[in-house]
Amino acid sequence: MPLFEPWNVDRASAIIAEFRDREGPMLPILHAFQDTFGCIPEDAAPLIADKLNLSRAEVHGVITFYHDFRRKPAGQHVLKVCRAEACQSMGCDALIARAETKLGVSLGETTADGRVTFESVYCLGLCATAPSAMLDGRVVGRLNERRIDALLAEVQR
DSSP: OOSSSSOOHHHHHHHHHHHSSSSSSOOOHHHHHHHHHHSSTTTTHHHHHHHTOHHHHHHHHHHHHTOOOOOOOOEEEEEEEOOSSHHHHHHHHHHHHHHHHOOHHOEEEETTTEEEEEEEEEESGGGGGOOOETTEEEEEEEHHHHHHHHHHHHHHH
């Protein structure tokens, strides 16, 4: 059973109607779209712009500013490795390279089987336990080769 609904203008319009009278409705609408459709489809920006009386550029600017908004649905699991300064100084780049090799994808991509989306994030707030990552919303600190391998094994089961 698919996790997300296919893009549907009527469903999207209903979501917009639900949030449009709130203060600052764009972010709640975008989050609701992503929760419903798994991403922010290309057709969403013109629809939101029309319904909120904004330009397409304004909507596009918000969608592209926040890295968590996706243009395509994520894989079954989302693994994010922190690339902020503390994590970089503690070797996250080597762990990213290791994960890329084992997953067969680069940062920002989803494995061919759709099981794992591998992304970077800038600061998980775990600087004292750097390098760190987040797997499906669960944060993991003190990453090393053994721990990143365990996370990769977990998502590939």
